[in-house]
Amino acid sequence: MAKREKLADQVIAKLQERISMGKWKKGDKIPAEPELMEQFKVGRSTIREAIKTMANAGVLHVQQGSGTFVNEMVQSAESLEQRLRRARQEELNQVRVLLEYEIIRLAVTHRTQKNIRDMKHALDARIKAIDAKDYTASIDADIVFHTTLATASHNSVLADLYASFTHVLRNSFQQRDAGSVVQFRKTHALHERLLQAIADKRESVAIECLDALLQNNLIRAK
Secondary structure (H helix, E strand, C coil): CHHHHHHHHHHHHHHHHHHHCCCCCCCCECCCHHHHHHHHCCCHHHHHHHHHHHHHCCCEEEECCCEEEECCCHHHCCCHHHHHHHCCHHHHHHHHHHHHHHHHHHHHHHCCHHHHHHHHHHHHHHHHHHHCCCHHHHHHHHHHHHHHHHHCCCCHHHHHHHHCCHHHHHHHHHHHHCCCCHHHHHHHHHHHHHHHHHHCCCHHHHHHHHHHHHHHHCCCCC
16 A cells, blocks of 8 residues: 555656646646556556545546546645655755855845854754764754754745755755764854854855855755
8 A cells, every 4th residue: 555655646746747847737638547557657546546636636627527637726736845845856956056045145145143143053053963963953953054044034935935945955864864964064064164154244155155065965866
């Protein structure tokens, strides 16, 4: 059962990608089950599970005797977090990079002393967790630092968008580090330099630090 559900999730991601990219538009009829089975190399039960899930979410509409259609209300049927969860890693990386650079630019200009203190507290918690070899606490502290940095941009929409990437960041650590705090220790000095650059309002230095961090931390596409 678990294996079929995992396959169904993969099919859901592929179907929704085609809708998002405009291959199937609102009101379009999607291919019949046999064709989908052939395209995705899965069984009928997997296709039916995927279509049922998407119909329950309002993305698809099953019309008995006629087929399955893309719902007219598809744009409002899926939350941003759901959309991020099914996105390809390459797409996530591209959006995350855009957010990170804009956050840095705005934070250098608009950060307050409270923002600096909050980020400093997060880094203190980060190094304590690293020294204790507490992997989960290291992840938590790192995410707090970056979300606090987003808050320092003083753009609430940007901060909210970045907060939506929290699960993406967590998945990045889990996929890459496999429970080790080594990577966190390796990049800690860069985090400290980044904070100092923001405190000093030195945008070019902050961007250099971000470049190095992104090179280390972006999720690799599979």
